[in-house]
Amino acid sequence: MEGTGGGFRKDLVSKLLQLHFTNSKTKVGGDALRLMAELLTIFVVEAAVRSVRQAQAEDLALVDVDQLEKVLPQLLLDF
């Protein structure tokens, strides 16, 4: 199902979400967990790809924090 070799593992995603639930009864269904792992992977890849495009537009040889900062607003609006 995953296109990339890497990606978030379900158990990690489960722990990450559980950390911030306000109600102890809140749980995540199996399919929802798989989707969230997918969503988080997309989030990271989007951030990375947009930062690369920014660095390429600025004619740089390396992606640094400055490029990420520039793509951050639109990234957060899209998620």
Next chain:
Amino acid sequence: MEEEEEGGGEEQQQFSYRQRLKAAVHYTVGCLCEEVASDRGMPFSKPAIAAVSELTFRQCETFAKDLEMFARHAKRSTINTEDVKLLARRSNSLLKYITEKTEELAQFNTEQKAKKKQKLEEDNTRAVVPAEAAAARKDGP
């Protein structure tokens, strides 16, 4: 006196639990950024990867709270795929992708159930057949 120490210990535990989760996120983020970097021939600085990692960890808090609220709004305590779809509503292409994945998962689940049912039926027939075969052999030559 002992209670104070225990309180401090719990905080420490919670803190190092968070740290371990952050480290796990950092590892996964690093792998994904490496893939993108080698795909596009553009490396990432370490601070940049750390920044994406921090960003992702914080975004999880927003996601978690939103998901919890969506489920509660629907009077559920278990978050399901509809809640995740709602989370992905801001970008059309993202929503479309997540919806497709949801349908793929649903189809996969029904296929799995069908396979299990089929196997169960096969096992039942196999249990019956040996008895018939034994009876046939007795009668045969």
